[in-house]
Amino acid sequence: MKIVRKVQVKxxxxxxxxxxxxxVKLLQNCPCDVTxxxxxxxVNAKSILSLLMLAATKNSKITIVVExxxxxxxxxxxxxxxxxxxxx
Amino acid sequence: xxxxKDLYERHGxxxxxxxxxxxxxxxxxxxxxxxxxxxLSLSGYMKNHASxxxxxxxxxxxxxxxxxxxxxxxARLETIITDHTPAIIxxxxxxxxxxxxxxxxxxxxPLFRTNLATMDLLSKMILLLTEEFSPSISCHGTLxxxxxxxxxxQGDSAVGKSEAALGLVERGHRLISDDIVKVKxxxxxxxxxxxxxxxxxxxxxxxxxxxxxxxxxxxxxxxNQKSLDIVVRLEVWQDDQFYDRIGLEEKFTTILDINxxxxxxxxxxxxxVVLLLETIALxxxxxxxxxxxxxxxxxxxxxxxxxxxxxxxxxxxVDKKTVSEGITV
Numbered sequence: 001m002k003i004v005r006k007v008q009v010k011x012x013x014x015x016x017x018x019x020x021x022x023x024v025k026l027l028q029n030c031p032c033d034v035t036x037x038x039x040x041x042x043v044n045a046k047s048i049l050s051l052l053m054l055a056a057t058k059n060s061k062i063t064i065v066v067e068x069x070x071x072x073x074x075x076x077x078x079x080x081x082x083x084x085x086x087x088x
Numbered sequence: 089x090x091x092x093k094d095l096y097e098r099h100g101x102x103x104x105x106x107x108x109x110x111x112x113x114x115x116x117x118x119x120x121x122x123x124x125x126x127x128l129s130l131s132g133y134m135k136n137h138a139s140x141x142x143x144x145x146x147x148x149x150x151x152x153x154x155x156x157x158x159x160x161x162x163a164r165l166e167t168i169i170t171d172h173t174p175a176i177i178x179x180x181x182x183x184x185x186x187x188x189x190x191x192x193x194x195x196x197x198p199l200f201r202t203n204l205a206t207m208d209l210l211s212k213m214i215l216l217l218t219e220e221f222s223p224s225i226s227c228h229g230t231l232x233x234x235x236x237x238x239x240x241x242q243g244d245s246a247v248g249k250s251e252a253a254l255g256l257v258e259r260g261h262r263l264i265s266d267d268i269v270k271v272k273x274x275x276x277x278x279x280x281x282x283x284x285x286x287x288x289x290x291x292x293x294x295x296x297x298x299x300x301x302x303x304x305x306x307x308x309x310x311x312n313q314k315s316l317d318i319v320v321r322l323e324v325w326q327d328d329q330f331y332d333r334i335g336l337e338e339k340f341t342t343i344l345d346i347n348x349x350x351x352x353x354x355x356x357x358x359x360x361v362v363l364l365l366e367t368i369a370l371x372x373x374x375x376x377x378x379x380x381x382x383x384x385x386x387x388x389x390x391x392x393x394x395x396x397x398x399x400x401x402x403x404x405x406v407d408k409k410t411v412s413e414g415i416t417v
Contacts, residue, residue: 041284044228046245049267049292053284 001071006063007082015056019086020048026077032068034078090118090220092175092198099216103209105177105200109189113196118142118174121217123210125149129168139172142213146206150182162187173197177213179206223344224272231264231281231314232256234369238281238314240269240348241365243322248355250291252322254301255362262311263301266291271316273344282313318349318372320365325356335371335382 009015027034027046034045038060043050045064056062062082066075093114096105123142130149153161169176169191175198178184184192184199192199202209229242230253241249250266257263265283274280283289289302289310302310319341323329331354332339341350351368355361371381 041226043226043268044245047228047267047292049287049290049298050228053268053287055286 001069002065002067003071003075004063004065005075005079006061007079009056009058009060009062010082011085011088012058013088014058014060015051015054015062017048017052018088019081020051022081022086023051023078024048026081027074030070030074032066032071032074034067034074035065037063037065092116092118095175095216095220096198096200098220103177103212103216104202104204106202107198108178108184108201109199110175110192110195110197113175113192113198116174116196116198118217119172121214121221123177123213123217125206125210126168127152130164132164132167134167137168139168139170140174142174142217143168143176144206144210144213145176145178145182145184145188147180147182150178150185153185153188158187161185162191165191169195169197171195175200177202177209179204179209219274222273222276224270225344227269227271227281227343228267229269229319230266231269231283231316232365233262233264233311233314234366235261235373237369237372238264238317239365239369240281240316240319241322242319244324246294247322247324248361249322250293252361252365254291254293256365257301257305257309259362259366260309261366262309262314263289263291264311264314266301271343273346274315277346279316279343279346279348280313281316288312316343316348318351318368319343320351320353320368322353322355322361325354325359329354334386336386 011019023045024047035042036045036051036054038054038056041054043054045051054062064075064078066078091114095118096107096114119140120138122138122140123144124138125146125148126143127148129137130152153165156164165188176188176192177200179202181201181203184201189199191197204212227240227242229240230249231238231240232253233239234256241252243249253263253266264281265288268284268287269281270284271279271281290298290300292298331352339350339352340347342348349372353361353364353368374381
């Protein structure tokens with residue numbers, strides 16, 4: 001199953017190290033392939049350095065693509081994390 | 089999307105560009121990686137005129153324009169400078185005719201001046217634009233230069249790509265980028281990999297965190313870009329899988345339509361991945377020098393086996409003769 005959704009970074013400091021760590025932790029045991037696309041860069045969301053490379057600031061729009069088993073569960077978790085501003 | 093602003097910001101200093109008019113048009117798109125001198129079009133011949141190219145005015149164009157009557161000059165300039173024209177550059181620091189300045193200002197087309205000679209500017213512009221427009225992708229993997237060979241290490245997460253790269257760096261090889269590599273097709277014939285500016289020379293090692301390789305091991309252990317020569321995929325060892333034992337058949341993988349030698353390297357405790365990666369790189373160098381270890385060995389074996397069978401045939405013939413002679417006697 002493949003799900004595509006667009007989310008917005010709501011954190012004041014953008015997608016910095018702490019949110020990136022939260023995402024990677026969230027996806028650690030996930031069986032799906034997850035990619036984030038910001039502007040023209042598409043990266044593997046399971047890698048911290050790749051997420052940081054996006055240098056996504058507040059209000060940046062990120063397209064999330066989740067592909068594989070239980071894609072809907074993973075996507076919901078990710079969207080929720082973005083909504084909660086990664087607990088910040 | 090490549091804008092005139094990008095060209096000015098990234099290469100303005102190198103080209104010695106100085107903006108003289110049309111500042112409002114800095115956000116114009118450059119749609120084709122081409123630049124041209126509008127000599128023939130200025131004379132009025134407009135058939136097949138490429139309107140999307142960056143225009144370069146040299147000595148001939150400027151002198152030709154100054155020889156024209158003012159109203160003809162305006163008319164000719166208006167024909168070649170349209171809404172599709174991304175920008176105009178005047179070489180040799182010539183003063184632009186006032187009609188050209190006015191037109192650029194009115195149409196919001198950036199007009200630059202430079203000290204460079206016309207042909208020098210033209211060749212630099214074509215090279216620059218071709219490079220900016222060359223296709224590129226981001227690859228998940230780690231790029232390391234091993235004995236001068238650009239090795240892209242790929243594999244699933246947590247298979248040990250970064251650890252292998254760190255081992256290679258520790259042995260004096262160079263890291264280009266970890267985790268994500270920007271691959272660009274150069275001159276349509278080879279690939280070049282580099283890291284993103286922010287994460288360049290940084291590595292993420294599980295259990296340690298993010299480290300700066302340039303600071304830890306010194307500037308000699310890093311490079312900003314390197315050609316991509318081989319791709320090695322690290323895989324967790326599976327007993328039911330048959331791995332290459334001889335190396336006669338070469339596998340290839342395609343990145344941006346370019347074929348690259350591809351190796352699958354199974355990883356398990358006890359296998360020194362760093363040493364194996366070094367061996368793959370050295371073997372690749374040897375192959376490029378015209379020596380293929382596997383082929384050489386195979387041909388030796390073949391020579392030996394075919395020699396044996398020939399020897400056996402001769403012996404068999406001799407035996408037959410003896411037998412037949414025996415019968416005659």
